[in-house]
Amino acid sequence: MSALLSVEELDVHHGLLHAVRAVSFEVTEGERVALVGANGAGKTTLLRAIAGAQRASGGRVVLDGEVITDLPTHQRVRTGIALVPEGRRLFPDLTVEENLLVAGRRRRDGPWNVDGVLEIFPMLTKLRARRASTLSGGEQQATAIGRALMTNPRLLLLDEVSLGLAPLAVDAVYECLGSVLGHAATVLLVEQDLARALAVADRVICLLEGRIVLDLPAAEVSREQVTEAYFGIRGRPA
Numbered sequence: 297m298s299a300l301l302s303v304e305e306l307d308v309h310h311g312l313l314h315a316v317r318a319v320s321f322e323v324t325e326g327e328r329v330a331l332v333g334a335n336g337a338g339k340t341t342l343l344r345a346i347a348g349a350q351r352a353s354g355g356r357v358v359l360d361g362e363v364i365t366d367l368p369t370h371q372r373v374r375t376g377i378a379l380v381p382e383g384r385r386l387f388p389d390l391t392v393e394e395n396l397l398v399a400g401r402r403r404r405d406g407p408w409n410v411d412g413v414l415e416i417f418p419m420l421t422k423l424r425a426r427r428a429s430t431l432s433g434g435e436q437q438a439t440a441i442g443r444a445l446m447t448n449p450r451l452l453l454l455d456e457v458s459l460g461l462a463p464l465a466v467d468a469v470y471e472c473l474g475s476v477l478g479h480a481a482t483v484l485l486v487e488q489d490l491a492r493a494l495a496v497a498d499r500v501i502c503l504l505e506g507r508i509v510l511d512l513p514a515a516e517v518s519r520e521q522v523t524e525a526y527f528g529i530r531g532r533p534a
């Protein structure tokens with residue numbers, strides 16, 4: 297199958313810091329890829345560069361054959377890329393429904409609407425008219441994922457959906473995410489929790505200091521292998 301997303305020799309700098317170094321990989325339509333790695337490995341920077349929130353200093357991002365490396369974020373949304381950013385970034389003074397509708401203004405044609413999002417995230421139904429600033433972390437995360445879905449993405453980028461949430465809230469968000477994934481979205485997700493990453497993903501990519509050090513099907517990779525890649529520990533010769 298041809299790739300939905302191709303990342304080709306991508307470089308991203310923060311000033312002098314080379315945060316993403318010649319990263320190349322492809323994601324096929326319908327695939328769920330988990331991006332793991334230690335703090336500072338470059339996961340967020342890579343996701344933001346794919347979404348257009350961070351400028352690449354070299355290489356290309358290609359979505360379904362179209363080179364989008366230089367497109368601004370809002371135009372990438374129209375091509376079908378949606379990012380759920382770290383920290384959720386909702387409009388605090390808008391209600392849940394308004395947050396969803398604002399995102400929907402830039403939507404591609406497709407099945408998602410407010411009712412569809414509320415069906416997937418039942419916890420939001422009662423909160424529809426509540427201001428985002430009054431929601432719990434888990435409720436905000438659900439709204440942020442719903443907001444991304446409202447654009448009818450072909451590729452959903454999720455950055456650390458569990459960050460800062462209580463364990464029960466993480467369970468609730470992941471339970472709903474299961475339904476989202478059931479709708480055949482193509483997903484690239486950053487997740488610190490290895491067990492969760494391996495449970496939801498078809499494939500795991502591990503970054504170390506801006507480079508890919510492991511890229512394997514989730515079913516074929518052991519926790520030990522990922523942990524070693526994560527910390528840059530080389531296997532000892534037998």
Ligand SMILES: Nc1ncnc2c1ncn2[C@@H]1O[C@H](COP(=O)(O)OP(=O)(O)OP(=O)(O)O)[C@@H](O)[C@H]1O
Nearest residue numbers: 310311313315333334335336337338339340341342
């Ligand atoms: N806006 C910025 N300005 C300067 N340096 C940055 C900026 N954002 C990230 N960095 C640096 O770039 C490197 C990669 O950071 P990034 O946030 O992409 O890593 P990460 O793997 O997502 O880590 P974390 O899990 O901590 O979010 C780190 O060294 C970080 O300090």
